[in-house]
Amino acid sequence: MGINSFFQILVPKDKKFYPSFKQAAANLVDVSEVLIQLMKSEVWEEKVKLISKIKELEKKGDDITHAMFDMLNSSFITPFDREDIHDLISSIDDVVDYINGSAQRYLLYKPQTS
Numbered sequence: 001m002g003i004n005s006f007f008q009i010l011v012p013k014d015k016k017f018y019p020s021f022k023q024a025a026a027n028l029v030d031v032s033e034v035l036i037q038l039m040k041s042e043v044w045e046e047k048v049k050l051i052s053k054i055k056e057l058e059k060k061g062d063d064i065t066h067a068m069f070d071m072l073n074s075s076f077i078t079p080f081d082r083e084d085i086h087d088l089i090s091s092i093d094d095v096v097d098y099i100n101g102s103a104q105r106y107l108l109y110k111p112q113t114s
Contacts, residue, residue, distance in 0.1 A: 016071055017079055024064045024092045031057045031099050038103060044110075051103045058100035065093040 031054055038050040068089045072078065078085055 015079065016075075017068070017085060020064060020068045020071065021088070021092075024061065024068070024089060027057055027061045027064060028092055028096055031061070031096050035099050035103065038106065048107065051107050054100050054103040058096050061093055061096040065089055 034050055034053050034057065038047055038054070041047050041050060068085070072082060072085055
């Protein structure tokens, strides 16, 4: 058994984190696109539907984040630092949460264009 074979054992073969990162990033893009549609829309009823869509996507993002935390807690060896994985997925989720918060405030204050 050579040194490379030994290190191959230590390197995780399971790439289960990467698809979840892609899901979280894709969800962030989707939420951002709905926010852009919300700001461009001129019909209040459509805006309400878009705000509710943002809320749904935010819940989806929370589910992805919680699944990632579960994977992180159940994995002995991770592809990179555990703290970095936690920080990255938390940051993606925070941005989605901020967009949702902005949409909810938009619904609350009902700004008018002049």
